Amino acid sequence: MQIYRLKINKNICIGCNDCVVSCPLNFQQLKDKGYLNPENAVLLVRNGVAYDIYDESRDINCDGCGVCLKNCPVSAIELQLIEVK
Numbered sequence: 001m002q003i004y005r006l007k008i009n010k011n012i013c014i015g016c017n018d019c020v021v022s023c024p025l026n027f028q029q030l031k032d033k034g035y036l037n038p039e040n041a042v043l044l045v046r047n048g049v050a051y052d053i054y055d056e057s058r059d060i061n062c063d064g065c066g067v068c069l070k071n072c073p074v075s076a077i078e079l080q081l082i083e084v085k
């Protein structure tokens with residue numbers, strides 16, 4: 001299993017939320033449940049900075065598609081493949 005984590009540069013992130021709304025997994029959750037919170041989102045903004053959420057106990061985690069990277073206006077996001085099982 002491939003596990004991806006986002007490395008977000010807190011010094012340049014402007015908290016615009018573009019990554020959060022562009023993420024296809026977040027979008028699907030929003031469509032299905034009508035809300036995003038740390039339990040169902042894979043990426044959120046808190047205190048003006050984006051952060052990723054990983055929880056191995058759930059089915060939804062970042063799949064490494066890279067859409068959020070492309071949509072970040074300041075290129076604050078890097079994608080890291082941290083584990084292959």
Ligand code: SF4
Nearest residue numbers: 023062063065066068
């Ligand atoms: S890489 Fe894809 S799945 Fe992962 S947080 Fe970014 S947009 Fe979402």
Ligand code: SF4
Nearest residue numbers: 013014016017019072
């Ligand atoms: S798109 Fe980039 S600048 Fe905007 S909240 Fe996400 S990481 Fe931060």
